[in-house]
Amino acid sequence: MKAEPTNQYMFLVRGGPCHSTASPEQMQVQMTEVYTWIDELTKKGIFSAAQPLTSEGRVVSGGNSVTVSDGISMESKESVGGFFIVNVATMEEAVDIARNSPMLRHGKQLEVRQIAALKCD
């Protein structure tokens, strides 16, 4: 068994919570922009999945003496708020899609990673 690259890429969305003074109307504009983007990707057959993560989280670490800590605060720019999975063949295409995400304008950062698959020979 060996890991084969798939034709799927994941966008990890970082950037912490949205600006807390945004009005409900401005929030709706942001959400609609993301939906429009997903709609377009779905029409092209590129969109595969998306999922948000809640703010609950723990970091479990250590070998002999395991520690459990609260992990990265949701307020942090580093925290991952969710992910998208898209069906494209190359990293270039994936980056191109991420580049056009409205989430960049909303203060988010997208890390683009290729998803590995396990395939029997």
Place this chain on the structure above:
Amino acid sequence: MIDPGLSQPAVSAGEVADHFFRHEGAKVVATLTAHLGTHRLQLAEDVVQEALLRALQTWSYRGVPDNPAAWLTQVAKNIALNSLQREQRWNDKQEGIAAEHARWLSEPMQDMTPETFADDTLRMMFVCFHPELATDAQTALALRTLCGFSPGEIAAAFLSSEAAIAKRLVRARQRIRELALPFAVPEPAELAARLDGVLHTLYLLFNEGYKASSGDHLVREDLCREAIRLASLLREHPATQESRVHALLALMLLNAARLSARTDDAGNLLRLHEQDRAAWDQAMIRRGIACLRHASQGETVSIYHLEASIAATHCLAADASATNWPRILQLYDQLFALTGSPVTAMNRAVALARVHGAQAGLDALEKIPRRYLLEGHHLYHAILGTFTAELGQATAAITHFRRAAELATLAAERDFIARRIAECRGEAG
């Protein structure tokens, strides 16, 4: 492999209703206030803001849940509970959270039906439009809590600053605490008078949007739409289905349907005969007429009935020349009998001039009781100008229009008057 349930999110930009965040958030502010008390209004607003931010974060990926207000309520309850517990830990002397509040907040979700939210919203309306609050406090508070506007958006609607609006809201909430206003629909004995107050403020809110002096076109439509939405809530709730509620809603719909036709693409104000009637919203006119028919089944005739009937008469005319001015004059006669206000008398004079000529209009203006109250009103001088111009007295007309221009506050109004002066000059020269 990723959970197959993740693969098909029910996301579609087209399925999200306009102003959805504003209105869902507002429902939850009402429901939280119902359980936490009106003295915690600020807390309710804050936690709902936080809940909306979490909704944005979650819903952006997976679409909107079936009962978004219930989702928001659950999240808001958790945030409120944390916040109140922290407050209590920091300050023991502080009036702690009452046991029943804490119980409600930590309880798992009960059934949150549309009726629950509608009941709470109705009660919230009676808090926001309480007669002990000043009118400008009432409208600002209503836009904030019942409509989900931000202070900045309210400031844009009232041509005020965000800081001034924020201050107004703080004072209004403080007043609500001092008066310990109950979160309730008034008792039957009190309901009629209180409902009158609610309707009057909604009427003012609508007019704020309808009159040209509110500036930006979209902002004005926002105010009119919100006033219509709140009046619709009153009309739909069993506790407030009165004929004057139907009449007020009819009046709003029949005027809002013609709002966008009142100006041309450049923002210039248009006279009735210059407006493109094809731009009138016929679906809204039909709703308005249906409401008016419903309102007419009652026994009493309110000013809203009469103003709605005047608007309906305009809406039903095929073109400006087909306007049934005798009918409008008759309605203004009735309206003046009810209000006795000089402004009503002024508008009546316009209808009179359409029926009996400009001289009759001028005579009627002269006979208006307490006419001095109109002297500071640019429309009064513009109407004098129009009548005298129609009688061929161009020089006198120009004098009246100049006075009107001095009093007009908006550029669009001054431009409108400047065009009238230019017409008079053309005739005089």
